[in-house]
Amino acid sequence: MMYIFAQVVSYLLGSISPAIILGKINGINIKEKGSGNAGATNTLRVLGKKAAIITLIVDILKGVLAVILARLMSGDQAAYLACIFVILGHIFPVWFGFKGGKGVAVAFGALTAINPYIGLACLAVVAVTVLLSRTVSLGSILAALSVPVWSVLFEPAFLPYVIFPALLVVFMHRTNIKRILSGQENKLWK
Numbered sequence: 001m002m003y004i005f006a007q008v009v010s011y012l013l014g015s016i017s018p019a020i021i022l023g024k025i026n027g028i029n030i031k032e033k034g035s036g037n038a039g040a041t042n043t044l045r046v047l048g049k050k051a052a053i054i055t056l057i058v059d060i061l062k063g064v065l066a067v068i069l070a071r072l073m074s075g076d077q078a079a080y081l082a083c084i085f086v087i088l089g090h091i092f093p094v095w096f097g098f099k100g101g102k103g104v105a106v107a108f109g110a111l112t113a114i115n116p117y118i119g120l121a122c123l124a125v126v127a128v129t130v131l132l133s134r135t136v137s138l139g140s141i142l143a144a145l146s147v148p149v150w151s152v153l154f155e156p157a158f159l160p161y162v163i164f165p166a167l168l169v170v171f172m173h174r175t176n177i178k179r180i181l182s183g184q185e186n187k188l189w190k
Contacts, residue, residue: 062106
């Protein structure tokens with residue numbers, strides 16, 4: 001019973017969307033502005049640095065918290081599964097009509113809580129890609145695709161749990177992929 005409860009808690013934590021909440025506080029529907037994504041990058045463009053930092057920190061922390069709580073409640077397998085459910089909650093939040101973000105920051109938090117080396121390796125992929133391309137979405141996509149590799153290297157038992165969320169994060173970037181391929185994707189800086 002605690003195993004199932006851990007996943008429900010993970011999903012509900014994931015469903016908390018600081019981008020949407022901060023947008024509403026400022027009289028803005030973040031889902032209708034900028035890229036329409038309820039994540040830190042779009043929050044930066046629409047609401048500014050302070051709101052983006054808050055969004056990023058809260059999204060990361062809810063991933064960390066979901067994994068830690070699940071592990072305390074039911075062990076490592078529950079923690080692995082919590083990664084999936086917290087990401088699902090972020091992407092399809094029950095509180096906001098099942099329309100949330102793309103799952104990158106929350107996935108980073110969850111992965112880091114599972115194994116810090118996985119989180120740091122993904123962060124390195126994002127950092128190098130963004131520095132070279134100035135494109136956050138490309139960094140996010142490549143980091144998601146690299147998660148199975150890092151799992152094999154640092155936490156092999158986690159591998160069966162990462163394929164679906166990694167592919168889901170890539171799928172959530174499908175419009176970004178089209179813009180990248182057509183050369184129209186937004187750059188973080190000029």
